[in-house]
Amino acid sequence: MAARTAALLCAVVLAGGLPQPGATARSRPGPTEAALPVPDRIAVLYREATAASARFEHAHRKADRQRSAVARTQRAVSRGKKRLRRQHLQLGIVARSQYQQGGWSPGTQLLTSRSPDSLLEKLRAQRQGDRAFARLLRATRTTQHRLERNSALGRTVLRRLKANEARQERAKHTVEVRLALAKRRLHRMRAARVARAVGPVTRTAPAPPAVAVPAVMPAAAPGGCAYSPPSGNRAKSARSGKQWVTPVSDYVLSAGFASSGKRWAHSHTGQDFAVPTGTPVHAVGKGTVVSTSCGDAFGNQIVIRHPGGYYTQYAHLSRIHVRRGQEVATGELIGLSGSTGNSTGPHLHFEVRVTPNMGSGVDPVRWLRERGVRV
Known part of the structure; x- marks a missing residue:
């Protein structure tokens, strides 16, 4: 019974798939949406959260350029x-020199000249000085105009940057609101199913919603939450001198972001790295572990918060080597790959998210490549 319920919930979450980035999110469900069944309304919320995540990522890239x-x-x-x-x-030096020499008027030059040759030399020097002064004056005016133009351009770009950052924050807020509302509706739906199954007298607390990844729900791999700290000093990757790295080495990219197939209700929420069980999994960048969990469709998983507002998730692990609140460095060993949860074979499911929650993912491969990582 529990497995069928989890399968239904997983199918509900991704029933609508990934929307187009240009889709807009409504602050409240309209009359049409309100008339939908609860599973369809939850799917709408997840679609809106995914669309807002795409807008956030677009605004983030634009803000970097700005x-x-x-x-x-x-x-x-x-x-x-x-x-x-x-x-x-x-210009000040030239003006002071001219004042000290009594100016460059022909009368002054004639009175101070001892011979015609001296007068001609002074007049020639005067013409050269006039030309040099005129060039210097033109250069000064050009520099002044260019400075004013660059200052105005800087103010314009800064205003656009602030406006874009405001749009980015609004998009992130939309993601958080939609996911929170979807989570509450999943809790209520799960609680209602349990209440109908056990009768009106028994009261049970609503369980967390099942994560919507595969549509096919194979039995979870044994092992549960397997935390095991690495022996000795925490292992570092040889690539830890870099700012960003890949989560595993010697991999084959399998199911990609937003791909579809019989294993998912509609689309895939991350990037799969096909590796054997027990392959070391490394943090792609420095950050803080915000959660480690097990028991749902992702099996043993880790979520890390990185500077800049992004989160990364590492799922289907066979071992977890970090704890919540732990600081990790780029390339640090955080676990071992496996096939726990709803997995048809050993691999690492890797996500990049706007929030720590599922439904706010962006394309992980593009995200890594934009940070100089060859994937």
């Missing part, structure tokens, strides 16, 4: 200010 543009304009403004100060200093 930050680079802001940095470039700030460097250009700094260089322009330094150049302008040098040119103003040169």
Whole structure:
């Protein structure tokens, strides 16, 4: 009975699949959605959360480009200010020299000349000085205009960056709200099923919702939550000098993000790395372990929070080598691959999420490649 219930819940969550990034999320279910059965309403919430996750990722990439543009304009403004100060200093030197020499008027030059040759030399020097002064003045004006243009551009890009960051925060808030509402509805639906099964007198606390990954629900691999700290010092990867790495070595990419097939109700929520059982699994970047759990469709799993607001998940593990709250370094050994939970064979299921919860995933391969990791 429990296995059939879990299978139904898993099928419910991903029944709608992944939406297009341009899809919009509503703050409240409309009349049409309110008339839907509870499983379909839960599927709508997950679709909206996935669409908001895509918007968050798009805004995040755009914000990175805008930050680079802001940095470039700030460097250009700094260089322009330094150049302008040098040119103003040169103009001051020329003006003081002209004042000390009594100006460059022909009458002054004639009175101070001892011979015609000296007068011609002074006039020639005057013309050269005039041309040099005119060039310096033009360069100063050009620098001033360029500085003003770069300053205005910097202010514009900064305004766009702040607006984009606000959109990014709104998208993340939408993800969190939709997933929280879907979780509450799953709890109520699960509790209602249990109440109908055991009768109206017995009261049981609602169990956590089943994670929607495979549609086919094979028996969970034995072993349960197997925490086993590594012997000696915590093992580090040889690649730990890098900022980001792949979660495993010597792998074959199998099921990809948003792929579909008979193993899932509609689409896949992460990237699978086909590796033998017992393969070392490493943290792709430094961060903090926010959860370790077992017993659902993901089996033994770890979720890590990274700087920048992203989370990574490592599922179907045979062993867990870290605890909640533990700080991990890039490339640090966190567990061993396996086939626990709803898995048809040994592999690592890897996700990148906007929040720690399922339903907020983004494409893991693209995410890693954007951080310089060859996958």
